[in-house]
Amino acid sequence: MEELADGLAEAYEAHLAALGEPGAAARAAIAEFGDAEVITAAFVRDSPWRRTAVALLATGPIMALLWGLTLISARMWTWPIAPALRITYGLALAATVLTLLSVVREKRAYRRTQATTLAAAIALILLDAGMLTAAVANLSPWPLALATSASLIRVTLTVRALPPLLRHR
Known part of the structure; x- marks a missing residue:
């Protein structure tokens, strides 16, 4: 953003020197860079926040496959977990996926993309x-190793991605 501001200021100064009129110089500099919506869309499209959302969505099918196989092999339906908790977990997961999809589709709201x-x-x-906690007590060793490893890797990478993302605020 600093580069963009510097470039816009330089373009303004160059147009001001050539045109001699501040209003005309400002219009020419903006025309050179594009309007605010085009610039904002470019920032949103290339933001680290959007890239993180895409990466998290990309892990979804892999995680679903690993955990699905693990939960089926462990006969998850026999676990002593209340049906309301299972439904709540599923709804929270679906809401999170929809939230990430909204980030990927966002075109204009950079700050909303961040949040x-x-x-x-x-x-x-x-x-x-939550899945790791429930699984550790109820699963057989081999599928648990794959699914928990995948979850731990995703948690670690997500936690590591947050500080740099927060610096982009």
């Missing part, structure tokens, strides 16, 4: 932690 990605990343960390 939404942060909320979804924290939700995924909590959902992974």
Whole structure:
């Protein structure tokens, strides 16, 4: 953003020197860079927040496959977990996926993209932690190793991605 501001200021100064009129110089500099919506869309499209949302969505099918196989092999339906808790978990996961999809589709709201990605990343960390907690007590060793490793890797990478993302605020 600093580069953009510097470039816009330089373009303004160059147009001011050539045109001699501040209003005309400002219009020419803006025309050179594009309007605010185009610039904002470019920032949103290339933001680290959006890239994080895409990466988290990309892990979804892999995580679903690993945990699905693990839960089926462990006969999860026999676990002593209340149906309301299972439904709540599923709804929270679906809401998180929809939230990440909204980030990927966002075109204009850079700050909303930041907040939404942060909320979804924290939700995924909590959902992974919840699944790990429930699974450790109820699963057989081999599928548990794959699924827990995948969850721990995603949690670790997500936690590591947050500080640099927060610096981009």
